[in-house]
Amino acid sequence: MLWVVFEVNASNVVPDTMAERVKACAICHGEADTVGQHVYYPRIGGKPWGYLYNQLRNFRDGRRHYQPMAILLENMSDAYLMDIARFFSEQEPSDYQPERHIMQSSEVQLAEWLIFSGDEDRGIPACSNCHGTALMGKTSYIPGLLGLPRAYLTAQFGSWRNGGLARGLVSDCMSEIAKKLTDEEVNAVAKWLAIQAVSVKPEPAETLTPELANRCGSIVMDGPGL
Amino acid sequence: MSVSVDVPSKLKKLTILLIACVVLILLTVDNAVSGNAADLFNPAGLDPQQQRGAYLTRAGNCMGCHTARGGLPFAGGRRLVTSFGIFVTPNITPDKDTGIGNWSEADFWQALHEGRSPDGQLLYPAFPYTEYTKVTRQDAGAIFAYLQSLPAVSQTNPLHDIRFPYNFRPLLYIWRALYFKSGEYVPDPTRTEQWNRGAYLVQGLGHCNACHTDRSLLGGAENDLAGGQIMGMNWYAPSLTSHLEAGSRDWTIDEIVELLSIGISERAVASGPMAAIIRQSLQYLSEDDLRAMAVYLQSISDSKSDYAADTTPPVPISAYHELVKGERLYQIYCQECHGSFGEGVPGIYPPLARNRSVIMASPLNSIRSILEGGYPATTTKNPQPYGMPPFQQILQDEEIASLVSYIRNAWGNSASRVTVFDVERGRRVGTE
Secondary structure, eight states, rough: HHHHHHHHHHHHHHSSSSSHGGGHHHHHOOGGOOOSOOOEEEEEESSHHHHHHHHHHHTTTSOOOOOHHHHHHTTTOOHHHHHHHHHHSOOOOOOOOOOOOOOOOHHHHHHHHHHOOOBBBGGGHHHHHHHHHHHHHSTTTTTSSSOOHHHHHHHHHHHHHTTTTTSSOOOOHHHHHHHHHHHHHHHHHHHHHHHHOOOOOOOOOOOOOOHHHHHHHHHHOOOOOO | OOOOHHHOOOOOOOHHHHHHHHHHHHHHHHHHHHOTHHHEEEEEEEHHHHHHHHHHHHTHHHHHHHOOOTTTTTTTTEEETTTTTEEEEESSSSSSSSSSOOOHHHHHHHHHHHHHHSSBBBBBTOOOOOHTTOOOOHHHHHHHHHHHHSOOOOOOOOOEOOOOTTTTTHHHHHHHHHHHOOOOOOOTSSOOHHHHHHHHHHIIIIIGGGSSSBTTOOOOSSSSSSOOEETTTTEEEEOOOOOTTTOOSSOHHHHHHHHHHHHHHHBOOHHHHHHHHHHHHHSSSOOHHHHHHHHHHHHHOOGGGSSSSSOOOOOOGGGGGHHHHHHHHHHHHHHHHHOOOOOOOOTOOOOOTTTHHHHHSHHHHHHHHHHHHHOOOOTTTTTTOOOBBGGGGGGHHHHHHHHHHHHTTSTTTTOOOOOOOHHHHOOOOOOO
C-alpha cells in the first residue's frame, strides 16, 4: 500500500536537477538514436565548460548566428548559462557513431598532414597544436574536434571563411585559419574528423598563453551579459 | 619625489607591467564567469536622486530597447522592425557627440513628455512617449540624472530606415493630433494611493500599452490594454482587461505579483517578449510597486462571473481524426512534462488544461511556444527555470497544427481549430 502511494507521488515530482532542466536541449543534442535528424547537431557532452559557456553567450548575444539557439537562450542569465555549460562539460562524450565517408588515401594524407603538422609556409598551425594531441580539446576554452558530424564541421568552416563576422566581433583565430584553407582541404579535414571514434575527454587544464588569448579573443571573450 | 628614473628601475617597472598584463589576461578569463549587468544599476557613488533614477530606469526598461543584442548597455543600435520600416534606437549614454551628453534636464523632459528632440523635431512614437508623457517631472529628472551618471559610450548607430511616406516627419503632426495627448498622470481621487501608484506605473513608465493593445493602420493605439498583435514582433500581447485572456480579476494579488516578479506562477508562465520584460525590468521592482501594479491590473479586468457560461462551439465532428492525431503527438512529446491531463507541474511546467493562453482566440503564442520552445526568464527567485524544446526541429507544420488543435480542445478546453496556415504565420519572426 505504501509502495503504491510512493509511486503515485513520484510520478508528479520533477527532479531538481540540471539534467531535468536541460531536457529541452536533447531534442537536437540528445542520444543519436532518439533524435529525428541528427546529421547536423554537434556533440556538446564532454566539451570544455569555458568553450560551451562562451558559445551559449555568443548565441544569446548575436555573435554566433543560429536563431533556434538565440531564441531558446534569450532570457537566460550568465549565471544560468554557466550552470548549463558546467553540466554538459561533465557529461561523458555521447556515444558517437562515426560517420562513414569514402576517402582516397591522398585525401587521408592531406587531412592528417594539416591536422597533425599544419602548413607552416602558409601560416596554418596544426589542429593538434591547440586542440590537443587526441583532438578532444583542452580545458577550459578549446573545443574537441571529434564526435562532430561532417555537415556541422563544414558549416563552421563556412561561417569562419565568410568574414568571421558571423562568429564574433572580436579577434578570431579560426577565421584567419579557415580563410587560408582550400575547399579541398576543408572537405578532407571535415571528413577525416567525422569518421573518428570518440574515446577520451579533453586534456587537463593548461594555462592559456597570453599570445593565444590575444590572437583568439573570441575564445576567452569577456564582457557583461544582459 | 624624484623625477629622474634610473635604468634598472625602468626595467623593473617593465617587468611588473608585463606580469600585470599576464595577470590581467588571466583575470579576464576568470571574469568571463562573473560579468553581471546588475552592477550597472547599483554602482558606488550615486547620489539619492541618481539611485532613484536607476530604479525608475529599470521600471521603464529603457535598457531593453536602447541596447543592441550583445551590445553595450544604453548605447542604442537595436533595430525595431515595424510595418513602417526599421527604427534604430539611439544612444542614450552621456557621450557628447553620439549620445545625449549635451542634453539638459529640460531637453530630456521635452523628449519624454512631448515627444520632441532638443532641436524641436518630432520623435517617432516607436519611442513610447504616448505613455512616458504620464511620468512626473520629478521622476523624469531622476532618470535623466542616472543616465548622465553612466559611462559615456561613443557609438554612432545607423539611421532609421523608414519607408515612404512615413519618413516624411511632418506627417507626425497628423498622427499626434489623432493619437497623442501630452500630460502627466492625474491621480483619481476616488481611488486609493496604492491603486493610483499602480496606474501610474502601468500607464506611464511601464508603458504596458505599447504592446498590450491593438494598433490602427497608422500605428495608433486603438484601445487601452485590451490586447493585440505586437507591432513587428509576431507575438500576441493578451488583453489585460478580459478574463478570457490575461485579465486578472479572478486572480489573487499575490498570484499577480508572483507572475510579474518570478516569471512563472502556478497557472501561468510569461513567455516571449513578456519574459524579457520580467528579466530586464519587473523582477527588480519593489514589492510595494508590484503590489500596486497588481491592484490596478486586477481592477481593470472583467470577471468570468460577469458572463454567462462559455458558448464556444465545439470542434466539428469532421475534425475528430485530426484531434486523435494531435493526441498521439501529445502523448509522445508533451505528456512527460505537461501531464496526462494537461495539469502540468506548478511553477515548473505550466498547465495546459484551462490555461487561457492556450485557449484564447489567437493561437499564435501557443504555436510559437511549440515551434521555438523557450525558457521562462531567469529571475532572482527562479534562477534556473525548466525549459521547453523547440519542436520545429523535428515536427512538421501539419503535426503542430494537429497538436495545438488537440491541446485547445482537450481536458475541458474549448477553442477554434488551428490550421497549417496559422502555423506558417507563426514562423514569421519579426524583430531581429
